[in-house]
Amino acid sequence: xxxxxxxxxxxxxxxxxxxxxxxxxxxxxxxxxxxxxxxxxxxxxxxxxxxxxxxxxxxxxxxxxxxxxxxxxxxxxxxxxxxxxxxxxxxxxxxxxxxxxxxxxxxxxxxxxxxxxxxxxxxxxxxxxxxxxxxxxxxxxxxxxxxxxxxxxxxxxxxxxxxxxxxxxxxxxxxxxxxxxxxxxxxxxxxxxxxxxxxxxxxxxxxxxxxxxxxxxxxxxxxxxxxxxxxxxxxxxxxxxxxxxxxxxxxxxxxxxxxxxxxxxxxxxxxxxxxxxxxxxxxxxxxxxxxxxxxxxxxxxxxxxxxxxxxxxxxxxxxxxxxxxxxxxxxxxxxxxxxxxxxxxxxxxxxxxxxxxxxxxxxxxxxxxxxxxxxxxxxxxxxxxxxxxxxxxxxxxxxxxxxxxxxxxxxxxxxxxxxxxxxxxxxxxxxxxxxxxxxxxxxxxxxxxxxxxxxxxxxxxxxxxxxxxxxxxxxxxxxxxxxxxxxxxxxxxxxxxxxxxxxxxxxxxxxxxxxxxxxxxxxxxxxxxxxxxxxxxxxxxxxxxxxxxxxxxxxxxxxxxxxxxxxxxxxxxxxxxxxxxxxxxxxxxxxxxxxxxxxxxxxxxxxxxxxxxxxxxxxxxxxxxxxxxxxxxxxxxxxxxxxxx
Amino acid sequence: xxxxxxxxxxxxxxxxxxxxxxxxxxxxxxxxxxxxxxxxxxxxxxxxxxxxxxxxxxxxxxxxxxxxxxxxxxxxxxxxxxxxxxxxxxxxxxxxxxxxxxxx
Numbered sequence: 001x002x003x004x005x006x007x008x009x010x011x012x013x014x015x016x017x018x019x020x021x022x023x024x025x026x027x028x029x030x031x032x033x034x035x036x037x038x039x040x041x042x043x044x045x046x047x048x049x050x051x052x053x054x055x056x057x058x059x060x061x062x063x064x065x066x067x068x069x070x071x072x073x074x075x076x077x078x079x080x081x082x083x084x085x086x087x088x089x090x091x092x093x094x095x096x097x098x099x100x101x102x103x104x105x106x107x108x109x110x111x112x113x114x115x116x117x118x119x120x121x122x123x124x125x126x127x128x129x130x131x132x133x134x135x136x137x138x139x140x141x142x143x144x145x146x147x148x149x150x151x152x153x154x155x156x157x158x159x160x161x162x163x164x165x166x167x168x169x170x171x172x173x174x175x176x177x178x179x180x181x182x183x184x185x186x187x188x189x190x191x192x193x194x195x196x197x198x199x200x201x202x203x204x205x206x207x208x209x210x211x212x213x214x215x216x217x218x219x220x221x222x223x224x225x226x227x228x229x230x231x232x233x234x235x236x237x238x239x240x241x242x243x244x245x246x247x248x249x250x251x252x253x254x255x256x257x258x259x260x261x262x263x264x265x266x267x268x269x270x271x272x273x274x275x276x277x278x279x280x281x282x283x284x285x286x287x288x289x290x291x292x293x294x295x296x297x298x299x300x301x302x303x304x305x306x307x308x309x310x311x312x313x314x315x316x317x318x319x320x321x322x323x324x325x326x327x328x329x330x331x332x333x334x335x336x337x338x339x340x341x342x343x344x345x346x347x348x349x350x351x352x353x354x355x356x357x358x359x360x361x362x363x364x365x366x367x368x369x370x371x372x373x374x375x376x377x378x379x380x381x382x383x384x385x386x387x388x389x390x391x392x393x394x395x396x397x398x399x400x401x402x403x404x405x406x407x408x409x410x411x412x413x414x415x416x417x418x419x420x421x422x423x424x425x426x427x428x429x430x431x432x433x434x435x436x437x438x439x440x441x442x443x444x445x446x447x448x449x450x451x452x453x454x455x456x457x458x459x460x461x462x463x464x465x466x467x468x469x470x471x472x473x474x475x476x477x478x479x480x481x482x483x484x485x486x487x488x489x490x491x492x493x494x495x496x497x498x499x500x501x502x503x504x505x506x507x508x509x510x511x512x513x514x515x516x517x518x519x520x521x522x523x524x525x526x527x528x529x530x531x532x533x534x535x536x537x538x539x540x541x542x543x544x545x546x547x548x549x550x551x552x553x554x555x556x557x558x559x560x561x562x563x564x565x566x567x568x569x570x571x572x573x574x575x576x577x578x579x580x581x582x583x584x585x586x587x588x589x590x591x592x593x594x595x596x597x598x599x600x601x602x603x604x605x606x607x608x609x610x611x612x613x614x615x616x617x618x619x620x621x622x623x624x625x626x627x628x629x630x631x632x633x634x635x636x637x638x639x640x641x642x643x644x645x
Numbered sequence: 646x647x648x649x650x651x652x653x654x655x656x657x658x659x660x661x662x663x664x665x666x667x668x669x670x671x672x673x674x675x676x677x678x679x680x681x682x683x684x685x686x687x688x689x690x691x692x693x694x695x696x697x698x699x700x701x702x703x704x705x706x707x708x709x710x711x712x713x714x715x716x717x718x719x720x721x722x723x724x725x726x727x728x729x730x731x732x733x734x735x736x737x738x739x740x741x742x743x744x745x746x747x748x749x
Contacts, residue, residue, distance in 0.1 A: 609745035612678075616670050 006052030018138035024131040039130035047106035057099035067095035093147035096495040111470035116262040118466035136162035149208040167259040179255040186252040190242020197235030214285040233293035244276025257319040261364025270357040298338025305331030309437040341418035342498035351407035354477035355399035362393040369460040381454035392475040401439035407482035439521025447529040654695035662688035675739040
C-alpha cells in the first residue's frame with residue numbers, strides 16, 4: 001500500500017524540498033530554527049517516500065527491463081497527427097538506476113542538511129542557506145527521476161544555479177565570489193555542448209523521452225548515420241565533462257571548495273558532480289552504439305583519474321585534497337562507463353557518495369574546530385581531541401583507499417575487473433596506479449591531520465551532535481554500502497546493468513593487486529609522514545623533484561594556461577573586433593551621415609529663397625520635358641511622364 | 646482673304662504666355678507678378694477655346710474648362726493679394742527681392 005503510493009507518487013520527492021524552498025524564502029526566513037526544521041523535515045520525508053519507492057522497484061524484477069514511466073504532456077507545437085510536430089513531456093521514470101540514485105541523493109541530503117544545522121550555527125544567512133539547500137535537493141531529485149532529457153536538462157541547469165549560489169554563499173569573500181563565477185561559466189561552456197547534443201537528438205529522432213530514444217537509437221540506421229550519431233554522443237558527453245569535473249574542464253571543482261563545507265560534501269562530492277556520470281549512464285544506449293565515443297569516455301575518465309590524483313599528492317589545504325580526490329574518483333566512474341560497465345560505474349558512484357560525503361563532513365568538522373585553518377601541515381594529533389571525527393575520517397580513508405571490507409574496495413575492484421575484462425590494459429594500468437596514489441595522498445593527509453604530534457596553538461573540540469550523528473551514519477554507509485556488490489554475491493549487478501547482467505569469474509588477481517597497491521600506498525604514507533616525525537624524507541623528495549613538485553603543486557599550470565589563453569586569444573580577438581567596430585562599422589555609419597550632410601550642404605546653394613528663381617527652374621524643367629517629348633518617341637515620353645497618355 | 650486659322654490663335658497664345666512668363670521672372674513688384682500670372686492663365690484659356698472650336702466644334706469642353714480656369718484664377722488672385730497685403734503690413738513694401746525668407 002505505502003510502497004505503491006510511493007511508486008505512483010514519486011514526483012512528490014522533488015516537490016517536497018521545492019515547497020520547503022518556497023516556504024523558507026517567503027514565510028519563515030526570519031525564524032532560523034523553523035526554517036531548518038522545515039528544510040530537514042521535508043528532505044527526510046522525501047527520503048522516506050524515496051525509500052518506499054526504491055523498495056518497490058528493488059523487489060520486482062520487471063522494472064529492470066521495463067521502467068515505470070508516467071508522464072504528462074508539457075507542450076506541443078505543430079499540427080496534431082503530423083509526425084514532425086514537437087511534443088515535450090515531463091514525467092517520472094523509475095527503474096533500478098533512478099531509484100537507487102533517488103534514494104542515495106535524498107538519504108545523503110537528509111544527513112547533510114542535519115549536519116548543516118550545526119555547521120552553519122550563528123551564520124547571518126542561516127535561513128537563506130537552507131532555502132538554497134532545499135532548492136538544490138529539489139533540482140537534483142528532479143534530475144534523477146526525469147523521464148525526459150529536456151526535463152533533465154532543466155534540472156541540470158538548476159543544480160548548476162544552486163551550485164553557483166552556494167559556492168558564492170560567503171559573499172563577503174572575494175575568492176568565493178570568483179570561484180562561484182568560475183564554476184558557473186565553466187559549466188555553462190560544457191552545457192552548451194550538451195544542449196547542442198540534445199537538440200540534435202530531438203531533430204534526428206523526434207523525441208527526448210529516454211525510453212523511446214533507447215528504442216530508436218537501437219535502430220539508428222533508420223534515422224541517421226554513424227557519423228552523426230558519433231557527433232551527437234560527443235556533444236552530449238561535453239556536458240558531463242563540465243559537470244563531473246573531467247579534464248580539461250575540471251578547474252572549477254577544486255575552487256568550488258570556497259563554499260561552506262556541507263555544500264562541498266553534498267554538491268561537489270556526493271550528488272551534483274555525479275550528475276554527469278548519471279547522465280552518461282542514462283544515455284548509455286547512445287554511447288553503446290558508438291564505439292569511438294565509448295573510448296573517448298573511457299580515456300577521459302582514466303586520464304582524469306590519474307591526472308587529479310597526481311595533483312592531490314602535493315596540495316596542502318584539506319578540502320582541496322579532497323576535491324582533487326573527487327575529480328579523480330569521478331574519473332574512475334567515467335572509466336567504468338567507458339568500458340561499458342554501467343554496473344561498476346553506478347556502484348562506485350553509490351559507494352563514493354557515502355565515503356566522500358563522510359570525509360568532507362569530517363573535514364568540515366575539523367575546520368569548525370580549528371576555526372577554518374585549512375593547511376594540513378598546521379594540524380596534527382587531532383584524533384585525541386576529536387575521536388568521532390577522527391575515526392570516521394579514518395573509515396572514509398580506508399574506504400577510498402580500497403581496503404576490504406570497506407565500501408570503496410568492492411566498487412573500485414569492480415571497475416578494475418571490468419577494465420581488464422574489456423582488454424584495456426593501458427587504462428587498467430592507469431587506474432591501478434591511480435589506486436596506489438589515492439591510498440598514498442589520502443593517508444598522507446590523515447597522518448598529518450589526525451596523528452603525530454599535537455600542535456600547541458590548536459585547541460580543538462569535538463563538534464556538536466548534529467554534526468557527529470551524520471558522520472556516524474555515513475561511516476556505517478562507508479563500511480557497508482559495498483557489501484551488496486561483492487564478487488561472491490553480486491546483488492548489485494543483478495539489478496543495475498546495461499544490456500545483460502554480467503557474471504564474470506571472480507578475479508582474485510585483480511583483487512589482490514588492488515589490496516597490495518592500497519596497502520603499499522598507505523605504508524608509504526606511514527613511513528614518510530608519521531614514522532619520520534621531522535618529515536625529512538618528504539622534504540628531500542620534494543627537493544629532488546623540485547620542478548615536478550612545483551608543477552604538481554601548481555596544478556599543471558592549467559589555470560594559468562586558461563588565463564593566458566583568455567588574455568591572448570579571447571581578449572586579443574575582442575581587441576581586434578573592437579578596432580573593427582571602431583574603424584569599419586563606425587566608419588561606415590559615420591560615412592553615411594557625412595555624405596548626407598555634405599550633399600545637403602551642396603544642395604543648399606540652390607535654395608535661394610527667391611520665388612522667381614524657383615519659377616525659372618520650374619519653367620526650365622517643363623521646357624526640358626517638352627523638348628524631350630517633342631524630339632523622342634512616345635515611349636520615352638511615357639517614361640518621363642509616368643505613363644500618362 | 647486672310648482667314649484666321651488655329652495657328653494664329655496658337656501663336657497669339659504662345660506670345661501672350663511668353664510675355665507673362667517674362668514678367669513673372671523679371672518683375673520686382675509682387676502685384677505686377679500677379680498680373681503677369683493672369684496673362685499666362687489667359688494664354689492658356691485662349692488655347693483651350695481655340696482647340697475646342699477648331700478640333701471638336703461640337704463639344705464645349707474647352708470653353709467650360711476655361712470658365713473653370715477663370716474661376717480658379719480669380720480665387721488665386723484673391724489669395725495672392727491677401728498675402729501681398731499681409732507682407733506689406735509687415736515690410737511696408739512689396740519688392741520681391743526682399744522676400745527671400747523661404748530659405749533655410
